[in-house]
Amino acid sequence: MSTPEFLSLHDVGLTFADTGEEVLSGVTLSIRAGAFVALVGRSGVGKSTLLRVIGGLLRPTAGVVRLLGGDPAVSPTPIGIVFQRDNLMPWRTVAENVRLPLEMSRGAGEQGSGGAGELMDGAARVAEALAMVGLSDQGDSYPAQLSGGMAQRVAIARALVHRPELLLLDEPFGALDALTREHMAQELLGIWQAHPVTVLMVTHSIAEAVLLADEVLVMNDRPGRITERIAIDLPRPRALEIEATVAYQEYVARVRAAIRE
Incomplete structure (x- = not known):
């Protein structure tokens, strides 16, 4: 029996029932396990909507989305999602915010009985996630005590x-200033290289897409399509210095030319 593709979409469309607006049409693509893929296009073309369909x-x-052969809405394959706003709960510490998905999965009956061993495992996972994003010393802090970049790192740890x-990732660095955004892009590359995971990232920054991704998907039209x-x-590994190379600039120009007016 052949192994199913990691992520595949076939002729996917979406029409909002309340307005009758067709947002996506004929989206067909496949993404291999472990890839870093960026999705770019003009505002309103349906990038974030497509990300939510995949998640x-x-x-x-219309059409079919498959994650390791199953429907992602009910698939046991875990999915992490990070939005542009960190959406941290201000009354919870950093560690408590990161722990939230584990609490929700226990509530859904996916984590067992909630005994002492399970709690210890949860604490270990929180510590592991905070270490991935370089915030091991911030577990007892509250969101109001964090910078924008640190808060977004907490959101990534939670995912x-x-x-x-x-x-x-849905424009995860869009609300950050330019220098912090560059730093966070490097942080994300480091996390991905050290802890392999398949990444699909929506971004409005062509330069960011080329810096980070193995492949850039370009969306155009309305309804949106690849x-x-x-x-x-x-x-x-890639560093910011690669942006000065001719090859990098040629990729940026090619992606920009593929985005229609």
Whole structure:
């Protein structure tokens, strides 16, 4: 029996029932396990909507989405999601915010009886996730005590705490200043290289997409569809210095040209 593709979409469409607006149409793609893929396109083309469909947060009205052969909305394959706003709960410490997905999965009956061993495992996972994002010393802090970049790192740790196989990022650095955004992009590359996970990231920054990704998907039109897939053949590990190279600039120009007016 052949192994199913990690993530595949076939002729996926979405029409909002309340407005009748068709947002996605004919989206077909596949993503291999362990890849880092960026999704770019103009505002309003449906990038975030597509990400939510892949994550099982929205049901497509046409076509099929499969994650390791199953429906992502009910699949046992863990998915982590990070949005543009960190959405941390201000009354919970950093560690308590990161622990939230484990508490929710226990509530759904996925983590067993909730005994002492399970609590210890949860604490170990929280510590592991905070170490991944360089915040091991901030577990007792509250969100109000954090910078914007630190808060977004907590959001990434929260998405990683249940060890997902797929990490969906929806403009995770969009609210940060330019220097912090660059730093966070490097942090994300370090996390991905040290702890392999399949990443699909929505970004409005072409430069960021080329710096981070193995492949850039370009969305155009309304309803939105994937109109071009551009493999980024740049050596890894990548640092910001690669942005000065001719090859990098050529990829940026190619992606920019693929985004329609």
